[in-house]
Amino acid sequence: MVLRLNVINAIPDHDCTNEPDSSFLVGYGSVITAEHRIDFTDRVSIGRRSILGGRNSSIWTHNRREGHPVTIGDYAYVGSEIRMAPGASVPDCCIVGIGAVVTRPIEEPWSLIAGVPAKRVRELDDDDRELVFGKTRKDLPDEVESQRSQREQRN
Secondary structure: OEOOOOEEEOOOOOOOOOOOOOOEEEOOOOEEOOOOEEEOOOOEEEOOOOEEOOOOOEEOOEOOOOEOOEEEOOOOEEOOOOEEOOOOEEOOOOEEOOOOEEOOEOOOOOEEEEOOOOEEEEEOOHHHHHHHHOOOOOOOOOHHHHHHHHHHHHO
16 A cells, blocks of 8 residues: 555666666555655565555665665564665564664564664564564454464464
8 A cells, every 4th residue: 555645756767877677566465654755766675564654764776877676575664764775675574763774785584773874773572573563454364463373383
C-alpha cells in the first residue's frame, strides 16, 4: 500500500557510467506512508510486510556517475526522516530509528539500526520483535503468527 503525497520517480535518461536497473519493487503487505521521496533510477526493493513509516524519508539510488540498488528486507520497520544512499541495504527483521542515515549494506538481521552514519546498535528484544512482526494492515492474514509459532517450536 502506497499512501498519498509520495514522490516516487526515476531518471530514464541518466548520465550514470553503469547501467542501472530502473525498477521499483514493493513486497506483499508492505506499506509506504506519506511524503517520502524515492528515486529508482536503479532498483529499489522493499520486502514483504515492511513499513516505510512516518514521513519525509529519502531513498537515493544514484549519484552523478553511478547507480546502485537500495534494498529494505522483509519485516523491516523503517522510521521517519531516514536517508538511504546508493548501495545501502537493511536486512530482514530490523528496525531503523528515526533520522538514521544508511550509507552501506547492514548485514545483521534482528537489529536496531540508528545513527549518522547508521550502524547496528543492538539485537532486537521481545518488545521490538512485536513491532517487526505486527500486521502492516488489518486485512492481512494471520500467517505471521503461525510462522512465529513454528519457529519458536523449532528452537
